[in-house]
Amino acid sequence: MATIHPSALVNPKAEIADDVEIGPFTIVGENVKIGRGTKIHSSVVLDGWTEIGEDNEIYPGAVIGVAPQDLRYSGERAYVRIGHRNVIREYVTVHRASDEEGLTAIGDDNLIMAYTHVAHNCLLGNQIIVANSVGLAGHVEIEDQAVLGGMCGVHQFVRVGRLAMLGGMAKVSQDVPPFAMVDGQPARIFGMNIRGMQRRGVTKEARLGLKNCYRLILRSGLNLSQALSAIRATVDNTDEVRHLLRFLESPSRMGVCIRQPDHKREKQANGRPLKVKVEAAGG
Known part of the structure; x- marks a missing residue:
């Protein structure tokens, strides 16, 4: 049976696996699904058509699945899907897609640090590290094992390739090729992510x-x-x-x-x- 703090507001229609932990003052909407082994800390908001996989940990203040910041959105059914074994730190926001039946997705084994924003229709792969206060605009795609430095901003529709590394506070307005290191405002290529490639085999x-x-x-x-x-x-x-x-x-x-x-x-x-x-x- 799930462990749910008495002060949490969990809609009875939400699908909660047996061993999920939900902390105080957390709000879980009726169309939310949470997989086994996931721990939700205090004051988290899980809303909309949101599916969270197994063995994730979501820290206080995170807001996942709410309406996108898109003036064209008018309540269409759209989704957030989060895979397994992710760590989502304090005050991260993940918005659902802005188009009907659209998807915002986060894969497996990612670390998303505090105050990061993942906008509508973003697609994140696996084993990605996103440092504090990163801003991902709508429709951004991040491939596996990329590393995004703190406070960098990624323009809408930009793609970031596998094992790419973005410097802190970089202004990323074009696609970043796989295995590259970029930094600056606007971002430019400074070389290859040699150390990252070595670490990843x-x-x-x-x-x-x-x-x-x-x-x-x-x-x-x-x-x-x-x-x-x-x-x-x-x-x-x-x-x-x-x-x-x-x-x-x-x-x-x-x-x-x-x-x-x-x-x-x-x-x-x-x-x-x-x-x-x-x-x-x-x-």
């Missing part, structure tokens, strides 16, 4: 392949289409390289962040591209 061979990819994209003087063709012709075809290519070839509403900071771009004096050497694995 990306092989040395794959890291070298990605390094060669980014050399061609950022330093060869080729446009993006030409750089992608050169990558296919010259770089080892690892899973990670294929993932990068798929990301860059997918439709983009906002364009892709493939510029470096000015101090790095100045090295290409008078518009002449730097010589690019593609390294072989083990070489």
